[in-house]
Amino acid sequence: MSKRKILGDFQTPVQLARNVISRLYADGLQWERILEPTCGQGNFIRVCIEQAAGVREIIGLEIQQSYVEQSKRIRSELVRISIYQQDIFDINLATSLQWNTLSPLLVVGNPPWITNAEQGRLNGKNLPGKSNFQRLSGLDAITGKSNFDIAEAVWLKLIHEFVGEPVTIALLCKTSVARRVAQFVLDRKLPVNSMSLYHIEAQRWFNVAVDAGLFRLDLNQGEISYDVAEYDNLLDASHTRTFGFYGNNIVADLDSYRQVADLEGTSQLIWRQGVKHDAAKVMELTYRDSVLTNGYGDLVDIEKDYLYPLLKSSDVQSISSGFVPRKYVIATQKKVGQQTLHLRDTAPKLWRYLNLHADQMDSRKSSIYKNAPRFSMFGVGKYSFQPYKVVVSGFYLPARFVVVSEYQGKPVLSDDTCYSLSFDEEWMAYLVCALLNHPKVSQFLASITFSDSKRPITKGVLERIKLNAVYKQVNIDQLTNCATTSFGASVNFDRTNVDKQLQLFEDRE
Ligand SMILES: C[S@@+](CC[C@H](N)C(=O)[O-])C[C@H]1O[C@@H](n2cnc3c(N)ncnc32)[C@H](O)[C@@H]1O
Incomplete structure (x- = not known):
């Protein structure tokens, strides 16, 4: 049980993976290359083969050998699938993987939802601290914090390594992680074009009481925007609110905020x-x-x-x-x-x-x-x-x-x-x-x-x-x-x- 917890090993149910892929393909975009950075038993890969229009290559990485074996059994006549046993914190994901083409890339999956403090309590060491990773801008700040989420480290690593190419990253994670990632890209003025957060029922799918969702971020694909469209449900047709930034301040509902933005200031009274x-x-x-x-x-x-x-x-x-x-x-x-x-x-x-x-x-x-x-x-x-x-x-x-x-x-x-x-x-x-x-x-x-x-x-x-x-x-x-x-x-x-x-x-x- 401990090892399972340390590795944040909660496999995504196939139906949830299907809903995620349907969501991502709903507006007609297609990706020829798909990377599943922590692929586990390979449910996302299976669903991508079934549903992802236009995909030609899929690479899956996974730290646990038994899952690697399971994922290696996935077959497709049309899609080239490569599965590697790999600790993602040991390699540069943008430069170390062998792709056949340089066509548009989708990174999709479900990295571990565990904080370093929880991991510490379990004596785990699944931490980004290897290679030069810890020196990446921003990561030193988060890994220096007493408590951070491993999924946040995965997000920052992906963004940092793929910052120079057009890529869509869509991962299931806690909503708090999504917000910190949005703040991170804004603080560093990274070339992000759109972000969306689709809430999921974590209790129903993973039997955990946390707020979570699919967070999607598009890099290097046009005009820069740091607004995040927030959907109450993964498959909702339209978003309910937009969260984002007003100056450097994070705002949960930009439309509502604009009506009362004159209240933004610095209180004279000390709380x-x-x-x-x-x-x-x-x-x-x-x-x-x-x-x-x-x-x-x-x-x-x-x-x-x-x-x-x-x-x-x-x-x-x-x-x-x-x-x-x-x-x-x-x-x-x-x-x-x-x-x-x-x-x-x-x-x-x-x-x-x-x-x-x-x-x-x-x-x-x-x-x-x-x-x-x-x-x-x-x-x-x-x-x-x-x-x-x-x-x-x-x-x-x-x-x-x-x-x-x-x-x-x-x-x-x-x-x-x-x-x-x-x-x-x-x-x-x-x-x-x-x-x-x-x-x-x-x-x-x-x-x-x-x-x-x-x-x-x-x-x-x-x-x-x-x-x-x-x-x-x-x-x-x-x-x-x-x-x-x-x-x-x-x-x-x-x-x-x-x-x-x-x-x-x-x-x-
Ligand atoms: C939440 S599970 C999700 C698995 C799969 N992506 C899915 O959606 O079903 C997280 C997976 O990440 C793997 N993992 C944890 N740390 C890893 C690391 N440092 N490198 C690669 N895989 C890792 C775990 O073994 C586990 O299979």
């Missing part, structure tokens, strides 16, 4: 991610019937000064009026890097509790805890302890912004799945929140984010919202209405006060 401690069982406590318990079910007795109501993503989605915390979080610091040793004297019960769980606290994996004071946390600062916050979850679309006020005299902290803005004045929090819940902001956020990403809303996304552009387009009555309908609270904004605050929303240069 903060919630508290991070990587020890939920120790640091997050439940308070019920005057009793505090931790994630192990143990009763906890600590100084209450260090305990704050905690808001989680699911709370943000469900709050209607008034937040009643389900959990509390221990705050060992008021700002990042603050010494914690003083807790021994200022909060002896808390100190004892933390020491009781020192094993778990000291073995937190993230490198941010190395060389930090003992029992440190992150995402704390003056802003964490301000009384009013506008909070949004990173996980959900459409984004829902809520105002959270102090609970029983204590500021509410959010966890690191949320982002927030902090305020000293309540009306400011309501004003900003009303602006953020304005339909134009919702449209803007929907147009720049991908609903299939794990965390569509990030600090980077939120910082792109130019609040003064929204502010200039609405009047106080609309804002009051928006605030009232969003929060169920009746909020009256004072125009003079609001106008004074306009400067706050001016763009940060």
Whole structure:
């Protein structure tokens, strides 16, 4: 099983391969040469022989000898088929293969869907690091990342090696990989003429819960374009939206984005991610019937000064009026890097509790805890302890912004799945929140984010919202209405006060 996983060995069902080939040939283009770079049992090759009009030569490469044997059994009277046992990371795919002609080339297949981190856990070494590959532009950047997808490395290798000739590359891969590849070709201004992403049901075909599709990219075949036509289904006749780039910013739906592009800017207000401690069982406590318990079910007795109501993503989605915390979080610091040793004297019960769980606290994996004071946390600062916050979850679309006020005299902290803005004045929090819940902001956020990403809303996304552009387009009555309908609270904004605050929303240069 491990070897299968390391090699990302999930053979494409014949029917899916048929649908892929039908899709690629739907607009009448033909290729005389076809390369299947990781051909496995050869299902794509079989289907190409059946369906690919005009094909004369097919080369299949595969690392596993048993699959090579299977693929070698494929016969055709009309098509010259060559199968080689080959680790693709060992050769240059554009110069090392012996073709009979130099006619148009289609590269089609399904490279491994596995990340280097998953591979590392399985002790695998199917990594691009051989020959001069690692020095290729861009690849050093991705292989330097802690986590990248092997399929992304295959894409970059193919693009890099075939950049000088007309070629169509169409591979099944995760949609996140397709987006990074699109960003890669844009950043390097490579001669790409068209890109399309056709979603497939990965659960149905491969029994995996990821968003995936057929990503097609045409190189050196005419006018340059970095727009990506996105189809909800492989066989749909027309695309549902176009994702692409506006300047260097990736945009999920270009048509929708163009209608609200005036909101693109740099937020003057600083978005903060919630508290991070990587020890939920120790640091997050439940308070019920005057009793505090931790994630192990143990009763906890600590100084209450260090305990704050905690808001989680699911709370943000469900709050209607008034937040009643389900959990509390221990705050060992008021700002990042603050010494914690003083807790021994200022909060002896808390100190004892933390020491009781020192094993778990000291073995937190993230490198941010190395060389930090003992029992440190992150995402704390003056802003964490301000009384009013506008909070949004990173996980959900459409984004829902809520105002959270102090609970029983204590500021509410959010966890690191949320982002927030902090305020000293309540009306400011309501004003900003009303602006953020304005339909134009919702449209803007929907147009720049991908609903299939794990965390569509990030600090980077939120910082792109130019609040003064929204502010200039609405009047106080609309804002009051928006605030009232969003929060169920009746909020009256004072125009003079609001106008004074306009400067706050001016763009940060
Ligand atoms: C997702 S499977 C797909 C197989 C085939 N393309 C298909 O669509 O049915 C990925 C294939 O890549 C092969 N593979 C993995 N790493 C490889 C490498 N470095 N060079 C060549 N083939 C490799 C695996 O053995 C496996 O057969």
